Amino acid sequence: MSQPTVDRALFDQVMVPNYNPQQMVPVRGRGSRVWDQAGNEYIDFAGGIAVNALGHCHPELVAALKDQADELWHLSNTFTNEPALRLAKQLTDNTFADKIFFCNSGAEANEAAFKLARKFAYDNFGPEKNEIISFKQGFHGRTLFTVSVGGQPKYREGFEPAPGGITHVPFNDIEALKAAISDKTCAVVMEPIQGEGGVIPADPDFAKAVRELCDANNALLVFDEIQTGVGRTGELYAYMGLGVTPDILTSAKALGGGFPIGAMLATDRVAPSLGFGTHGSTYGGNPLACTVADKALSLINSKEVLGAVAEKNALFIEELNKINAKHNIFSEVRSGGLLIGAELVEAWHGKAAQFLAAAREEGLMILVAGPKVIRMTPSLIIPDEDIREGMEKLERAIARVLAA
Numbered sequence: 141m142s143q144p145t146v147d148r149a150l151f152d153q154v155m156v157p158n159y160n161p162q163q164m165v166p167v168r169g170r171g172s173r174v175w176d177q178a179g180n181e182y183i184d185f186a187g188g189i190a191v192n193a194l195g196h197c198h199p200e201l202v203a204a205l206k207d208q209a210d211e212l213w214h215l216s217n218t219f220t221n222e223p224a225l226r227l228a229k230q231l232t233d234n235t236f237a238d239k240i241f242f243c244n245s246g247a248e249a250n251e252a253a254f255k256l257a258r259k260f261a262y263d264n265f266g267p268e269k270n271e272i273i274s275f276k277q278g279f280h281g282r283t284l285f286t287v288s289v290g291g292q293p294k295y296r297e298g299f300e301p302a303p304g305g306i307t308h309v310p311f312n313d314i315e316a317l318k319a320a321i322s323d324k325t326c327a328v329v330m331e332p333i334q335g336e337g338g339v340i341p342a343d344p345d346f347a348k349a350v351r352e353l354c355d356a357n358n359a360l361l362v363f364d365e366i367q368t369g370v371g372r373t374g375e376l377y378a379y380m381g382l383g384v385t386p387d388i389l390t391s392a393k394a395l396g397g398g399f400p401i402g403a404m405l406a407t408d409r410v411a412p413s414l415g416f417g418t419h420g421s422t423y424g425g426n427p428l429a430c431t432v433a434d435k436a437l438s439l440i441n442s443k444e445v446l447g448a449v450a451e452k453n454a455l456f457i458e459e460l461n462k463i464n465a466k467h468n469i470f471s472e473v474r475s476g477g478l479l480i481g482a483e484l485v486e487a488w489h490g491k492a493a494q495f496l497a498a499a500r501e502e503g504l505m506i507l508v509a510g511p512k513v514i515r516m517t518p519s520l521i522i523p524d525e526d527i528r529e530g531m532e533k534l535e536r537a538i539a540r541v542l543a544a
């Protein structure tokens with residue numbers, strides 16, 4: 141049998157239509173540059189949606205993966221393994237957490253976090269304390285529990301009945317949370333910066349007040365740091381910059397630098413509620429994934445990488461402001477480190493995807509966060525030349541969309 145032609149057209153024939161990828165197929169990446177099947181070059185401001193925090197094919201990650209590939213691939217959790225233990229030690233040594241649970245994605249990390257929050261309340265306060273409060277526009281993944289805790293009804297519609305006991309309140313609105321929280325609340329779940337929901341940072345005073353309300357009501361505070369974690373904001377985790385420490389934190393995306401892994405971090409106070417046999421994952425703690433993540437985490441958790449994020453943020457913002465001075469296309473630019481969102485002026489609400497396609501035609505990969513925000517989550521070590529060159533491409537793409 142001859143090899144099939146694999147091109148973008150084949151996607152529509154053989155893939156479930158839940159995605160609509162751009163009209164090209166990338167085949168190779170190095171640093172912040174990617175090439176497609178036709179040899180076209182792209183600057184990558186998307187970073188695999190905040191995943192490729194060290195760019196594509198970082199030589200030290202490639203070497204770590206290749207070395208581990210010759211040693212041991214998989215065991216299941218019937219046995220432990222050295223890479224998982226090393227990574228767990230590194231995570232506990234460098235964060236508030238005392239205990240780690242590994243899985244394979246962000247949604248699974250949140251699933252574990254929400255289950256732990258319920259179980260901890262059940263064990264310590266009884267079955268009535270089971271309500272979860274989360275925030276409008278929040279995003280926590282695509283499993284049924286995580287779309288239910290997520291604050292975007294469009295991701296839930298048609299999949300009901302959804303799990304119950306979940307209330308959504310407006311983000312950055314402490315009075316709304318005060319009104320909703322009670323002794324029935326087992327957890328408040330929030331992103332330090334809402335990513336998918338439009339790049340909306342939590343007000344530090346709000347985050348502090350959330351912590352206080354949780355404590356006053358014996359509710360756990362869960363930070364979903366799947367997008368904000370592992371250096372994205374210039375801190376190893378965003379909670380460190382906010383000065384608010386959660387009881388449970390979820391991490392994924394950049395943690396594996398492009399190799400699938402998720403982790404739930406918890407304190408010694410709450411972790412025992414996920415006792416032996418209560419939860420699990422076949423692949424969780426996989427040696428290949430943990431090897432890459434252990435290396436990625438140690439490279440990112442350095443002055444060199446974290447210390448440069450603020451300067452790169454400043455360059456992005458400066459370039460975006462220049463584009464805006466010329467085209468008057470953004471109503472607001474919001475960011476936390478290299479999680480950057482540019483909200484389009486009202487006339488372009490609902491049309492953010494047009495800019496994504498135009499950018500691709502100019503040789504630039506960007507993202508959207510909902511229908512009115514252009515989002516960028518590049519590599520944390522993207523060279524300044526690539527930022528400037530990418531911004532020239534973005535300017536041309538914007539000019540093209542506006543002229544059309």
Ligand SMILES: *Cc1c(COP(=O)(O)O)cnc(C)c1O
Pocket residue numbers: 244245246247248250279280281282331335336364365366367392393
């Ligand atoms: C991406 C994301 C998730 C989901 O992660 P998956 O790996 O796609 O399951 C959850 N929460 C936040 C904040 C995210 O950005």
